[in-house]
Each structure stands twice: as structure tokens, then as C-alpha cells.
Amino acid sequence: MNNKSLKSYGNRTDKSMKTVVRLERVRLKITNKTINYLSANNLTFNQFKVLEVLYHRGNLNIGSITKLIMGTPGNTTVVVKNLKRDGWITSIADPDDKRASILTITQKGIEIIEKVFPNHAKQLRDSLDVLSDEELDTLYELLNKVYKAN
Numbered sequence: 001m002n003n004k005s006l007k008s009y010g011n012r013t014d015k016s017m018k019t020v021v022r023l024e025r026v027r028l029k030i031t032n033k034t035i036n037y038l039s040a041n042n043l044t045f046n047q048f049k050v051l052e053v054l055y056h057r058g059n060l061n062i063g064s065i066t067k068l069i070m071g072t073p074g075n076t077t078v079v080v081k082n083l084k085r086d087g088w089i090t091s092i093a094d095p096d097d098k099r100a101s102i103l104t105i106t107q108k109g110i111e112i113i114e115k116v117f118p119n120h121a122k123q124l125r126d127s128l129d130v131l132s133d134e135e136l137d138t139l140y141e142l143l144n145k146v147y148k149a150n
Contacts, residue, residue, distance in 0.1 A: 030127050037123060041116045046071065046079045048116070051088060054105040055113045059092070061100050088112065 008014055031045070038048050049069040054060065057068065066076040080103060083089045088109035091101040105113070128136055 030124070033123060033127070034120065037120060038116065041112070043112065043116065044079070046075065047083055047088075048113075048120075050076070050079055050083060050103075051105060051109050051113050052117065054089060054103060055110060055117070059102045059104045061094060061102055065103065083109070 009017070035045050038045055043051075046069070049071070050065055053065055053068045060068075062073075062076060062080060065071075065080070066073055069076065071079075080089065084091065086108075087106055089103050089105050091103050094100040094102050128139075131139060
């Protein structure tokens with residue numbers, strides 16, 4: 001075991017690096033809980049994200065969905081293809097662009113989202129229940145500040 005001290009890059013930089021690592025660890029913990037929950041309901045995380053966006057935002061083209069789920073075009077295309085195959089979404093011609101299509105959630109897709117989303121939302125709430133309402137507001141405001149600055 002190496003007991004060598006970690007090199008310091010200055011207090012502010014060291015604290016910034018520790019904070020980013022902590023954010024990533026928290027994100028991974030919450031994401032892993034979500035993935036396990038969705039897997040138990042026969043959904044992948046990416047399938048869930050596409051269905052959720054269509055359910056809450058309405059009909060969208062694949063480019064808009066890719067941006068909203070923070071995915072990659074290639075991966076989103078595969079997920080959409082599989083959701084269509086399974087009857088959870090369908091596509092209609094885009095009236096504004098004949099080369100494109102608009103994706104829409106089917107009744108089968110609505111049923112799965114309405115089944116899994118309430119408990120997913122509760123799990124997210126439970127993950128942050130350690131914070132008071134004021135702390136949650138502050139955390140959101142601080143993260144939003146960092147987000148907008150980058």
C-alpha cells in the first residue's frame with residue numbers, strides 16, 4: 001500500500017476536484033438505483049428517458065429527444081427503433097419536413113410510464129429527503145449557477 005501524500009494543487013483547486021468527484025458519486029448512486037428499478041420493470045434507462053420525454057413533452061422529432069435526454073444520435077436511434085418494435089412508440093410524418101418523422105407514445109407506452117414513473121419520482125424524492133426544503137432549494141440554485149457558468 002502506498003502511503004504517499006496526494007499532491008495538492010491549492011486549496012481551492014483541491015476542494016473543487018473533491019466536490020466534482022462527490023457530485024459524480026452521488027449521481028452514480030442515484031442512477032444505479034434508477035437503473036435497478038427500471039430493469040425490474042423490463043426497461044432500460046434510455047428507453048425510460050425516451051418514453052418519459054414523449055409522455056411529458058408530447059410528440060417530438062428524434063433530434064429534440066436526443067437533446068432532452070442528453071443522448072447521442074446513434075444510441076437514441078437504436079433505442080427508438082427498439083421502442084417502435086415493441087409497440088411503445090410510433091412515428092408519424094412531420095408535416096413541416098417530409099424527410100423527418102415525429103415520434104409519439106402509444107397507449108402501451110403510456111401504460112408503462114404511468115406504472116413506473118410515480119415510484120421513480122418517489123425514489124428521487126427519497127434520495128434527497130436528507131435535505132430540508134431550504135437546503136434543497138439552495139442546492140438547486142447552486143448547481144444551476146454552476147451549470148449556467150459552464
